[in-house]
Every structure is written in C-alpha cells, then in structure tokens.
Amino acid sequence: MIPITIGIADDHLLVIQGIKAMLSKKNHLSIVFAAENGNSLLNNLKIALPDVLLLDIQMPDMSGIDLCQQIAKDYPSVKILALTNMDESFYVKQMIRNGAAGYLLKNTDQLTMINAIEEVMMGNQYLDKQIQKNLMDEMLLGKKRSAQQVVLTKRELEILGLIAKEFTNHEIAESLFISLRTVQTHRLNISHKLNAKNMVSLVKEAYKRGLI
Numbered sequence: 001m002i003p004i005t006i007g008i009a010d011d012h013l014l015v016i017q018g019i020k021a022m023l024s025k026k027n028h029l030s031i032v033f034a035a036e037n038g039n040s041l042l043n044n045l046k047i048a049l050p051d052v053l054l055l056d057i058q059m060p061d062m063s064g065i066d067l068c069q070q071i072a073k074d075y076p077s078v079k080i081l082a083l084t085n086m087d088e089s090f091y092v093k094q095m096i097r098n099g100a101a102g103y104l105l106k107n108t109d110q111l112t113m114i115n116a117i118e119e120v121m122m123g124n125q126y127l128d129k130q131i132q133k134n135l136m137d138e139m140l141l142g143k144k145r146s147a148q149q150v151v152l153t154k155r156e157l158e159i160l161g162l163i164a165k166e167f168t169n170h171e172i173a174e175s176l177f178i179s180l181r182t183v184q185t186h187r188l189n190i191s192h193k194l195n196a197k198n199m200v201s202l203v204k205e206a207y208k209r210g211l212i
Contacts, residue, residue: 001028004121007050008034009041011060015106019054022110038062049075052117057084057091065094072099079120089138090204092131102126138208150193150209159186164203164212
C-alpha cells in the first residue's frame with residue numbers, strides 16, 4: 001500500500017489518543033503531528049505537510065471552517081478530512097465549499113476511518129453514510145419548501161451575508177454606512193421571513209434555502 005502521512009487537529013487529547021490507537025496498527029499510515037489548537041496546527045504545517053489532515057471543526061482559538069479555507073489555499077496538496085461530532089448539513093457544506101475533501105463523524109469505526117483516509121488520498125471525496133443521509137433528507141425537504149420561496153430585498157441579502165460572516169450589528173452598520181437601528185430592523189425582518197429564532201438557526205435556514 002502507498003504510505004500516507006497524517007496530521008491531526010483536535011482540542012481533545014483523548015480524541016487524539018484514540019485516533020493514534022486506531023491508526024497505529026496500519027504500517028502504511030504514519031502520524032507526523034497532532035495539534036490541539038489552530039495556532040499549533042498552522043505552526044506544524046510550516047514544519048511538516050501531511051498527505052491527509054484530520055481536522056475538527058470546533059477548535060478553541062479558531063474556527064475549523066476558517067482553518068480549512070486557509071489551509072486549502074496555502075497548502076493545496078494537503079487533503080483535508082473533517083472529523084467532528086457535528087452532523088448537520090450546514091457544516092458539511094461549509095467545509096466542502098472551503099476545500100475539505102471529506103467529512104467524517106467521530107463515532108466512526110477504525111475500518112471506516114482508514115477507508116476515508118485512503119479515499120481522499122486517491123483524490124476522491126468521502127462523506128460519512130449518516131452525512132449522506134442527512135443531505136438526501138434535506139434535499140427532499142427542500143423540494144417541499146420550494147413552493148414557499150422567501151424573497152429578501154437587496155439590502156437584506158447584504159446584511160444576511162455579513163451576519164453569516166459573524167459581523168456584529170455595529171460592524172454591519174459601519175460597513176454599509178447605515179444606522180444601528182436600521183440594521184436591527186432589517187435583521188428582525190430577515191428573522192421573521194426565515195422563521196428563525198436566533199443567529200445560528202437564521203444562518204442555517206439561509207444556507208438551506210440557497211440565500212448565502
């Protein structure tokens with residue numbers, strides 16, 4: 001088998017140890033580093049580039065989604081495989097759009113993890129079976145929603161895009177040269193149109209509907 005070098009980025013030491021244990025019995029797989037935060041990961045990449053990077057989405061100092069985009073841009077040879085507990089399609093789409101080659105859940109077994117690593121190494125995309133099911137369910141639900149199209153104004157779409165980038169109301173107001181009260185009003189209207197109770201559900205619903 002072709003030798004594959006692997007990097008691990010996860011903020012839980014037990015998870016790192018578990019992954020090492022799962023992969024240690026395969027002679028063609030070798031771990032070159034394990035990082036417990038985003039800064040450590042970026043520093044390690046300057047020293048040794050793995051063939052495959054197992055990247056958690058929830059890192060203590062940086063978003064795994066943002067790290068994915070940066071690494072895919074700066075180190076295109078590295079195959080990024082998301083390894084997370086988050087099975088919602090919103091995160092899957094974000095990671096794939098930002099350059100991830102695959103998406104795997106942490107409750108996976110040894111055989112599945114090794115298979116995923118080998119698949120992305122060969123240039124293929126790998127999605128956990130549960131993730132595939134979630135995406136299919138969402139697609140079917142999307143067809144039902146198509147009859148209830150949500151129409152946002154140009155300004156609302158601008159504000160929605162900034163909300164997705166985690167801009168605060170004050171930052172949005174400064175960026176678009178409008179008052180804070182205007183931002184708050186638009187945000188309330190967007191939430192009402194998307195039937196969202198908080199920012200997380202607002203962004204998720206917007207992505208599901210293809211608005212951002």
